[in-house]
Amino acid sequence: MVSKMVPHNSSSTTKEMATVIFAMLPGLFALGWIFGPGVWIHVAIVVPTAMVAEAAILLIRGRNPINELNDLSAILTALLLAASLPPLLPWWMTLLGTLFAIILAKQLYGGLGQNPFNPAMIGYVILLVSFPLEMTSWLPAAGIQGEPLSWTAASQVIFGTGPTTVDTLTGATPLGGLKTGLIQGLTLQESLLKLPNGLLAGPGWEWINIAFLVGGLILLFTRTISWHIPLSVLGGLFLTALIFNLIDPNSYATPLYHLLSGGIMLGAFFIATDPVTASTTPMGRIWFGVGIGVLDYIIRTWGGYPDAVAFSVLLMNMFAPLIDHFTQPTIYGGNREARP
């Protein structure tokens, strides 16, 4: 209990989570437009699953589930996961990922605020490692090429109830295709040309990234997040990409390509900024972000997976306590000996 009526700026965890959820909408709509209604089917799976899983564990832990569910953090985690999954992932994989995220990565650590790793990314990575094929099968960007996927087709694939199967529809992501091309010894230009509709950053993805950027700007302007992390993630990626692009423009894509492909905007504004798992000092947040940007580039370019936001975020989550330790701000009055 607060012992007296202290004036409060009436910020609340619930409000902040609600703002983040709201700011995700442009990105989700872009996903839905480009890749068809699969995204919304995922949303319909993950949100209730997350809430039920969270409530169940809270009950087991002897807590009042209503009090903690209404902080909306479970819904946010679920949405972040839904936005990262390939749009036609079988429903039970989505469900499994959600359970991993909420139960293993969040509640088993003690719930909101206690988990060292970003729950949505844990769910994503577990799926990626367990089902590498399904997790890297993306649809061609239908929204751009005319032919949008119907709700029926999407649900037939996701729930495995009809003739349409994943193989007839999906392909690699542009980032994946680019990497395959490069491995096959083609130059960057040739690899990009081989991709369907090789625009700036692969078909459709630039729109998704722009939409998440818009959402991110909403978060910045409502002061829900501070600029430190997103700017340093994007800056870290941009600079690393720029350096390699300048060294050898034939093998390394341009910085702009990197900034607009994969899940980088979602990662920079929505995932890396999860306060619970990020560094908490101002300088620490910058190092944290730069680390994600650079790692993302390294794993994208030389690692075994086409995109790397999830791995980079989790790796930096691991370093967050260390970063915090070394980036303590100088207190008022200098860093003298603490006095009894």
Add this chain to the structure above:
Amino acid sequence: MRQTLHHFHGGVHPPELKELTRNLPITPFKNRGKVVISLNQGIRAFNRPIVQVGDSVVQGQKLSECFNPLSVPVHAPCNGTVIAIEQRPFTHPSGLQSPAIVLQASGCGPTPSKELMAIETLLKGITDEEMISRIRMAGIIGLGGAGFPTAPKLLSGTQQSIETLILNGMECEPRITCDDRLMRERPEQIIHGIELMNHLLQPKEILIGIEDNKPEAIESMRKAAANSKVPIEVVRCPTLYPSGGEKQLIQILTGKEVPSGGLPHQIGILCQNIATAHAIYPAMMEQPLTHRVVTVTGSGVSHPGNYEVAVGTPINELLEECGCDQPVAVTVGGPMMGFSLKDLNSPITKTLNCLIVEPEVPPVKTAPIRNCIRCAACSDACPANLLPQQLFWATQARNFDDAEQLHLFDCIECGCCNHVCPSQIPLVDYYRHAKGVLRNQQQEKIKAEQARQRHEFRDARIQREKEEKARKLAEKKAALKAKEKRQPSAGENGEKKEKQAAIEAAIERAKAKKAARNAATEQDKE
């Protein structure tokens, strides 16, 4: 005009809520009932009363002696009779009791003339030491908050060279308006106090910091300062809580930081509250500090205002005068740093600047306290540039040593972190608790050290006594031997004597043996 103002880290903008009382003039409150003068004036050392039950006292009479150099005597704020000297509830967050002199008020002494004497005439033939002693004997302590006695502060100021004398008229806490009113209504007396301090300290510059939400006060102080022979600059500062914190104000005005664990005079700065300055002039006229201005505000009273109240007035009597006729919850001090009052019989103290009176309603359901989400809103707001979230984790896990490493003792308990925490965690409560535990540990350590010394001293004493005994025994034995040796030379007619001597010697030996045995058993016992 001062060109650059500096910034301190963080800070918040809580709603000011000063409108309720800022335009209400200072109103004297006449005591009719009892006055409870606590002998605990905010310093650990208690005063010793020099009056007895039944004595009649007059306004301004000294009631106690103080021995601790950091404490000041207390005085009668009105004429009256001593009716008791006993334990009374004290105005303190813990609601503890403290010894107090209880007076039955029976009227006031003569009101001092409003005319202010020129400083030169006033100070004729008064030495610096005498000035400081008068300030101490008038019972003046810092009226802004912590209540540190003014005399030793000024004394340490005279011993170091003070470059900047800062007067704190910021009053940055919401709701409080008593300093605002003083600056608007009695600027001359404040300026006189400043001139007196100027005489003592001879600073290079004198600055009065006032937040820009008090334009009238700035105007009034500027006018009064312009009439002074001493150059005094009134600096208008942006409103940002906690700009009136001593360290923050120093940073705003000078850009300097008081070293952690240090005091402002170490960097050539001395800071006084304007209400303290206001009390210094009467002190020079040997009128002790017995009254102060208190803002009474909140929806629990029908006549909020700024009251000039005798120190020692029971708070419930003042509230009655303010039209409080319902059960109320009272916060002492501002809403950010104040504490809730346990017992309405507690007296007004010298450091009490504000009473927030709200009707006592069944506790409203406040937003639930959630887990820390590490959002760092608190560290962004912390004026001491600490990491409140890490302090919180450490104190919550009872890792108080870690908390100390995280500079717990640099926390000024301003409450900015509480104010912004989206999880509504009462962070400062954790810090206060941790500080208390650590201070106790420190005390325990000192006590243990003292006990150890006492123990060692005792051991040493016992050892010394043992050695003494053993030495005495050895001496006796030696004397006996010498005697034995001497015996044969006593002559032949001494045969009988010899025998006797032998017997005696045997007895002696037996005695000595017994003594030795006794000593040995005694040693065992010990």
